[in-house]
Amino acid sequence: MKIAVVGVGHMGSAIIKGLLSQAENHVIGMNPVNPRVSKFAQEEGFHLVNSCEEVVSKKPAVVIVTTPAKVTLTVLKQLAGLPAHTVIISAAAGVHLAEIAAIFPANPLAAIIPNIPVAVNAGTIGLSLGPNVMAPAFDKISQVLNPLGEVIRVPESQLDIVGVIGGCGPAFVDVFMDALSDAGVKYGLDRSTAYQLAASMVTGSGQLALRTGLTPAQLRDQVTSPGGTTIRGVEALEKAGFRYAVIDAVNKANG
Numbered sequence: 001m002k003i004a005v006v007g008v009g010h011m012g013s014a015i016i017k018g019l020l021s022q023a024e025n026h027v028i029g030m031n032p033v034n035p036r037v038s039k040f041a042q043e044e045g046f047h048l049v050n051s052c053e054e055v056v057s058k059k060p061a062v063v064i065v066t067t068p069a070k071v072t073l074t075v076l077k078q079l080a081g082l083p084a085h086t087v088i089i090s091a092a093a094g095v096h097l098a099e100i101a102a103i104f105p106a107n108p109l110a111a112i113i114p115n116i117p118v119a120v121n122a123g124t125i126g127l128s129l130g131p132n133v134m135a136p137a138f139d140k141i142s143q144v145l146n147p148l149g150e151v152i153r154v155p156e157s158q159l160d161i162v163g164v165i166g167g168c169g170p171a172f173v174d175v176f177m178d179a180l181s182d183a184g185v186k187y188g189l190d191r192s193t194a195y196q197l198a199a200s201m202v203t204g205s206g207q208l209a210l211r212t213g214l215t216p217a218q219l220r221d222q223v224t225s226p227g228g229t230t231i232r233g234v235e236a237l238e239k240a241g242f243r244y245a246v247i248d249a250v251n252k253a254n255g
């Protein structure tokens with residue numbers, strides 16, 4: 001399928017990497033001229049263009065817009081010449097489907113909030129469908145998004161909070177992994193072993209939660225042996241207000 005990704009920054013690059021893992025995808029990236037993006041396109045082997053006009057002329061089946069939110073509606077207006085069957089997917093946080101529908105009244109539309117792990121096909125993607133998404137368009141959306149990770153369909157009113165937990169969440173987890181790694185180094189691990197340990201532990205904990213369907217509290221109880229070491233660490237986290245710090249991170253990101 002011919003897929004254009006407009007805005008090849010952090011998110012656009014992550015999506016392109018994930019899309020390129022599927023041999024049947026023909027990926028076109030669009031970004032204003034930028035040596036970083038040209039180098040990335042050369043390394044990854046996708047076709048790069050520098051204007052919306054070129055994207056329109058390629059008649060992609062799907063366009064994914066990953067431009068900064070504040071320029072996204074302007075960029076979409078420059079793409080308004082796309083054929084009516086092109087599916088438009090916006091990944092810009094805070095850009096609403098109704099605003100996109102005002103520019104593309106006939107096209108199938110969707111809003112997504114992906115996260116950076118889409119680069120390794122292990123993303124979490126909040127999806128809200130907009131107008132004109134009949135079965136063929138839904139099939140295209142599924143074909144593009146499903147290989148990128150877990151797609152969680154929500155009403156658009158919930159996309160912001162899905163975006164904070166799924167989209168911002170990796171940065172919160174990265175802070176946690178960084179702190180764990182510092183602690184590992186303090187007790188004698190070399191830095192790369194500490195990073196590997198923290199990342200592997202986070203991956204495994206997530207996989208266990210998904211595969212067993214157990215709640216985080218049930219899983220924590222499996223680790224906290226009576227009178228053991230873990231409960232002493234959990235007590236320290238509670239004393240430091242770890243839970244409130246996490247909830248307040250979501251408050252602030254969602255504000």
Ligand SMILES: NC(=O)C1=CN([C@@H]2O[C@H](COP(=O)(O)OP(=O)(O)OC[C@H]3O[C@@H](n4cnc5c(N)ncnc54)[C@H](O)[C@@H]3O)[C@@H](O)[C@H]2O)C=CC1
Pocket residue numbers: 006007008009010011012030031032034066067068069071075091092093094113114115116167168
């Ligand atoms: N970074 C993330 O984890 C996530 C980002 N998003 C959304 O993705 C969008 C981009 O975010 P990032 O990739 O983090 O920002 P970024 O700043 O890394 O990338 C933005 C890219 O868009 C390009 N750009 C700027 N103006 C353009 C234009 N007129 N036409 C085409 N390209 C243009 C920039 O040159 C840059 O390469 C935002 O709307 C954000 O809400 C959504 C979910 C997660």
Ligand SMILES: O=C(O)[C@@H]1CCC=N1
Pocket residue numbers: 093163164167168
């Ligand atoms: O920080 C941001 O604004 C974007 C939206 C979700 C994750 N990154």
